[in-house]
Amino acid sequence: MTAPKLSLTTTTADEATADAVIIGTVQDGNGSGVALAPGSERVDAAFGGTLAEVLRTVGATGAQDEVVKIPSMGKVKAGLVVAAGLGRSTGDGPTAEQVRRASGAAARALAGTARAVTTLSTVDLQAAVEGIVLGAYRFTEYRSDTGERPVERVDVVAPAEGAAKDHRATLKAATAIAEAVCTARDLVNTPPNDLFPASFAERAAALGKAAGVEVEILDEKALRKGGFGGVLGVGMGSSRPPRVVRMSWKGPKARKKVALVGKGITFDTGGISIKPAANMDEMTSDMSGAAAIVATMVLAAKLKYPLELTATVPMAENMPSGAAYRPGDVLTMYGGKTVEVLNTDAEGRLILADAIVRACEDGPDYLVEAATLTGAQIVSLGRRTAGIMGSDEFRDRVAAIAQATGEGGWPMPLPEELRADLDSRLADLANVAGHRWGGMLVAGLFLREFVAEGVPWAHLDVAGPAFNNGGPWGYTPKGGTGQPVRTLAAVLADIAENG
């Protein structure tokens, strides 16, 4: 990943030296015409106030994801005016997410361009910067012909209000956040023949160490010694043994301890309860939760959040083989609880159970866990909205934050009556219920059994949101999306500020 070089400028957009100038457009009142978004005034003035009309003539509507390029004919310094649609205006002006998406779509459309200048930053600096970095992302590691390079340099016009010092801080933080998302995307996009437990652990360690995070890798021997029965059970079928990565970082004046946990299944075939062949390749993304946690730890150290953080990241490959765990096996999990495995495809909760118990040993004030846990998440909320479960109050807080970041997420219940469906004939607990109803919630109830009494926790099921199997849109590329890094970062920032 090579992020574009971003710098703040106070030069007005019409006079800025660049190949392209980005302005925003909105759908006007009845959706039939296009109007200009704030920030475009100077460019419009250079066009003698005709810019909206010119754009309308070439068919621009201001719809989300629309990018229309027109030659500037020397009216402004840049040769090209790039009009990025923000969608329907809400009345109070464009939302942060509208700015982020339009900036992302514009950045993607500017691949191959050397230098652009954006005016969307005058509406929302942080969102514009995030959108540009996220939209310019491409993963070409495995291509012989890497195609057009991402836009190399983008100057962001500083907002009129606020101090230059604050703008610089915003630019720096927004860039770091977006780059963390890209780090997670890179990990998710790396194919499972190259990203397996040991190599994933090495990459996490390298990323962590470079940022001053302490890293410990538990290999299969250490896992046996420690009694990590869930991770070992799931990992048994693979020739590539499992790992648990432990990362820790303590910020200056840390007052709260937060434990992070993420599902790191480097490939999920389902094991002996094997999955159908169709789209099984997408299970390369079954380590998205882990990728997000690793990237967030690195980000937290970079931004020096005043928190004490630990990450416990279980990594395993779920394979069918002569050595694989079976339906009917009973595993003794870390901490001693026993689980009857009724379906080897419900493996995520097994590795997470070990990790959650280990994470709680550190006595955290909060526990946040992210996982591509259930197909039922996609059935209930679709591909773009994470299901957020956990203890009521903290769950609602995390869900509100997820919505504010634009990643999205919805609070979901853990209905008591479903708990009994996890009762086992012979062990403390079974790993699946005997039916498919409320599958996302059942998985949440399973995890709840392993959270220490009194620890506020949130479980983010990002089965859909973590991987985009359709075309690119807004700042979201095909493949790994990097969700829920921005939500995790915002939750940590919120805890740092409000306790």
Ligand code: BES
């Ligand atoms: N990794 C899958 C969940 C998943 C499905 C993620 C689709 C992304 C897209 C998980 O391990 C799984 O297989 N869950 C099962 C649970 C079931 C056996 C109770 C599922 O959802 O079918």
Ligand code: MN
């Ligand atoms: Mn599975």
Ligand code: ZN
């Ligand atoms: Zn899985």
